Amino acid sequence: MKFIQEKPKAGVICNYGMIDHFRSSYISLDFILPLSAENATGMSLLAGVLSRGSENFPSMDVISRYLAENYGASFSINAGKAGEMEILTFATRFLDNECAIDGEDIRAAILTLLQEIIFRPLVDKDGFFEEYVAQEKQNLADKITGLFNDKRLYALEQCKALMCADEPFGVCELGDLETLKTFNRQTLYRFFQNMVNNAQIVITYVGKEEGDFLNSLADGFAERASSVPEAILRDAPPKVQEIIDPMKLNQSKLNLGFRLGPEAQKNGAACRLFNVLYGGSANSKLFMNVRERLSLCYYCSSAMDRFKNVMFVASGVESEKYEQARAEIEAQLKAVAIGDFTDDEFQSAKSYLIDSVRGMLDSESALAASIISSTLRGEMKTIEQEIKEIEAVSREDLIAVAKEIQLDTVYFLKGVQNGE
Amino acid sequence: MIQSEIIASEAIHAEYEKITHPSGLTVYFMHKQGNAKKAAMIAAKFGSINYTFSTQDGRQVTVPNGTAHFLEHKLFEGEQGNAFDFYAKTGAKANAYTSNDKTAYYFICTDRFEENLDVLLSFVTHPYLTNENVEKEKGIIAQEIKMYEDEPGWQGYFTMVQGLYQNHPIRRDIAGTVEDIYSLTPEILMDCYRTFYHPKNLVMAVVGDVEKETVLVALDRYFGDVADLEFGKMPIEEPLESGERYVEKAMLVSKPIFHIGFKDNETDVKGFALSKKEMEVEILLEYLFGKSSSFYKELYEAGLINGEFDCWYDLSDYFSFCVINGESNDPKKVEECAFAHIALLKEKGIDKDRFRAIRNGLYGSIIMDAEQSYGMANRLVANNLNGAETFDAIDALQQITAEDLLARAEKMFAKERSCLSVIQPIKEEE
Known part of the structure; x- marks a missing residue:
């Protein structure tokens, strides 16, 4: 795999992840804003309204x-x-030109569609179409409820919201009903223009075609201040909520919601490895115990x-097994922290x-998602480099991550039958 | 003697090999140069519908619901330990699933394929069932059952299936109830194993950058010459009409969830005809209800449906039905509109441009899907168990005419063979 990154202008990044064994390709365009109720609600609403069409593709069926x-x-x-960022993603996967029966340029057609949807949305002098905004507000309200x-x-979601009630991370990625009420076709259009002009932009291609064709999308954006929103990192409260x-x-x-410590931030490979060992696989401590x-x-x-440096454990149990399950989940974390795991x-x-x-x-x-994550961390890694880093992690590195993990919040949605 | 045949598709420039092992096992092998992932799947033609059968020693046995699924869980255990412990050494991702008509076991790995194949075949061919480990599994599966009891999507779908069919064993719950599984014993599970895990009732597929020889050598290790057996098709008496036209259930949901089922009036189609039928139905579903349809546009714009909308085709050699699923405050109106659009199709015929576009779309999707090691292995296995050959779909796609589609619509979509299921919201009691 080859990885090429270009920065055609401030705040706009183009990534090319080159793999050559598939006959299909992928392009995504991400707008990145700090996570807030307004940005989450606005971007979620835009996802609906923009998918309704553009000047030359005026409806969904077209x-x-x-x-x-x-x-x-x-x-x-x-x-x-992702962490305390809200990301609006336009993603497309398509067949490579070599498979087109009549020699059509599929990639060019897909780039045209992306340009249309992003740069020529359906608007009149007052903003987005009233009807579409009203319907998509209803659809988003349905999604939230x-x-x-x-x-x-x-x-x-409840656990995340309660643990981070006064941090941006506590905001639901879909937004909320109260903020949704504040959007109309004018305010949403202003929100859209602001996003296009100020959000961080990452455009990513995965496939085998060489070239700088992503510039056809990047060219449509003005340069902007280049800064990726960073998450607030906190310790757990003295008493578990x-x-x-x-x-x-x-x-x-x-x-169960946990806060990770500085080691997890410093050593990403050790942090991911801890997660696999503790509860991220079918051979993990949690699964096995x-x-x-x-x-x-x-x-x-x-x-x-990993942007927010938090971890969540989820399980479905009998109501009366709450204490036992919770104790075991906490005990397994302690076990890893004292090095109680085999080679x-x-x-x-x-x-x-x-x-x-x-x-x-x-x-x-998945490759595009990984490239985008690295980009937002300011790293540029190929798959091979990532593997080398994982190989280099020692038992002590993993234990160091585990030792710092603190339980913050326990949320139990307790099943009860009628009359209980 | 190993028999083998190359199945190639010129249209998509790809091929795979179909091998019959001397034991009777059918194996598909597809070499995918350059793919990072290597996938292997082995499946038994044994699912929740096989609840009553005669054993090899001639006894007629009826087993509780959930037996095939329970056995699936237990085949991850061996005398030497849990299969996950062995896969873990190589980093492979392993899993299994049970459906109405099959039980499939698989792994996906990027390294040490041979060792993983050894684990897969060794566990599937060596059941290790003790009173203790069967008891232990009951607690786990009880929680799996309870998880599904709280899932409105699954409940809505299954309620629809039970309304659509009258006698068919597809009405039986795949996982069973907690009471069902607590009645299971190692003896019942072994009866099933001996009956259905005969190599002739199994099919396997390997897809990825793997040497064929590796697979053949492993097969010889686990599958010797065994007595030949005939696996006939289980007879099922099912009326053409649906049992219920409307069913509902109340759950904690924010908005009604609907499933509209359309039961096919034609079963017993095999081979190329089955692949052609599948493609006809796929085209029709997109044409009538897909996101490019006027049905979708009209209902979406009228607020009758939202983005949570899907339609699909469920097909096996034991059943065949289509499903439209979504959220709506007025599911009956959605059903009415669906039938209005079906009537419109019959009246106006097929629009040639849309037909061509949908066909292009399906062709592209088939090529893209065939790139994925696991997806392809799963498809090869599923098609074989249904009596079809995967690449037939591509040739079939070229042959389908507008007349075929209209004839298919007649067979697939009729009011008396449909059922609307609705999950209605209940208010939480304080």
């Missing part, structure tokens, strides 16, 4: 038909958070946000992580 004609290309607009439908996700919410459910959802040894759950796993477990975690990293070469979207 876009879909264009994608089908271009050999089943996919196109999506999504807003999401619909978070409740998936109880696993809902419980995790515990919240128990009863709900009529068959299964209770247990979530909470599930396999104690039969307490079907799933129990950990995941990190086999340590080597397995390395193999697992290296396999995951190498496997990204077969997924254009």
Whole structure:
């Protein structure tokens, strides 16, 4: 894999991740703003409104038909958070030109679509179309209230929001209903213009075609102050925050939120390795103990946000097993922190992580996501370099990460039956 | 004697090999030069629908719901320990799943393929069932069952399937209830294993930058000559009409979730005809309800549906039905509009330009999907178990005419063979 990064102007970065074994390619364009209720809500609403069409692609079915004609290309607009950044992503995957039956230039057609959607949205003198904004406000409101439908996700979101109630990270990536009310077609259009002119921009290509074709997108942007929003890092409070919410459910959802320390920030490879060993794989401490040894759950796993330097453990258990499951999850963290894991477990975690990293070469979207993450950290690493770093991690490095981890918040969505 | 045949597609410049091992096992091998990931899958034609059967020693056995799925969990355990411990040494990602008609085990790795293949084959061919380890699994699976009980998407889908079919064993829950699985014993599981994990009832696929010889050598180690067996198709008596036209259930959701099912009136299609049918249905679904359709545009603009919308085709040699799924405050109106658009298609015929665009889109998607090691292995296995050959779909796609599509629409979409399922919101009780 070859990795080329260009900075055609301040605040605008173009990445080319070169892999040559697939017959398809991927292009994404990311707008990055600091995470706040306004930015999360505005970007989520834009994801809906911009997908409705542009001057030359005036409705959704026109876009879909264009994608089908271009050999089943996919196109999506999504807003999401990473640490304390809100990112609006335009992503597309498409077949390489060599496969076009009549010699069409598929890549050029896809770049045209991206330019259209981003630079020529459907507007009149007052802003976006009233009808589209009203409908997409309703759709976003449905999405925000619909978070409740998936109880696993809902419980995790609750845990994040309660742990970081007065930090930007506590903001839901979809935004919130109160802020949504403040947007109308004029204010949303102003928000859009502000985003286009001031957000950090990362444009990423993954595929095999050489060239500087991403400039056709970069050219549309003015230069801007170059600064990636940084997350606030905090320690856990002296006393663990515990919240128990009863709900009529068959299964209770247990979530634990942890703060990571400076070692995790300093040694990214050791931090990722810790996660694999502790709860990030089917061979992890959590899986092997909470599930396999104690039969307490079907799933129990950990995941990190490395920009925010936090970790969340999620599991589904019986209501009356709350204490036991929580104690075991905490005990396994202590075990890792005192070095109570075998060399086999340590080597397995390395193999697992290296396999995951190498496997990204077969997924254009995963590779692009990894390139974008590195870009936002100000790093430029190929897959091979990442693997070398993982290989170099020692047991002591991993223990150093584990030792600093502090439990901050426990959120228990407690399943109760009628009458309880 | 190993028999083998090369199956190539000129249209997409790709090929794979179909091998019949002397044991009776069918193996697909596709060499993908340069892919980082190597995938292997082995699947038994044994799923939740196979609840009653005669064993090799001639006993008729009826097992509780959830048995195939329980056995899937248990085949990760061996005398030497858990399969995950062995995969962990190489960093491979391993998993398994059970559906209505199959149980599939697989791994995906970027290194040490041979060792991983050894783990996969060794665990699938050596069941290790004790009272203790069967008991231990019950707690885990009970939590898996309870997780699904709280998932509105799955509940809505399964409620629809139960409304659509009257007698068909697809109505049986894949994981069973907690009571079902607590009645399981090692003996019941072994009856299933001996009956359904015969090499002739298994199919395997290997896709990636792997040497074929590696695979053949491993097969000889785990599959010897065994007595030949005939696996006939289980007879199923299912009326053409759906059992219910409307079903509902109340759950903690923010907005009603609907699934509209359309039961096919044609079963027992095999081989090339099945692949052609699958492509016809895929084209029709996009044409009628996909994001490029006037149905989607009209309903989206009217606020009757939102971005949470999907349609797909569920196909096996035991069942065939289409599903439209989404969120709406007025699911009955959505159903009404769906039938109006079906009627419109029958009346107006097929628009040639849209047909061509959708066909192009499918062609591109097939090439892109065929690049992925795991996705391709899964497809080769699933198609084989349905009695189809994966690359037939590409040739079929070229042959389909507008008339074929109209004829297919007649067979697939009829009111008396449909069912609307709705998950209605309930207010949480204080």
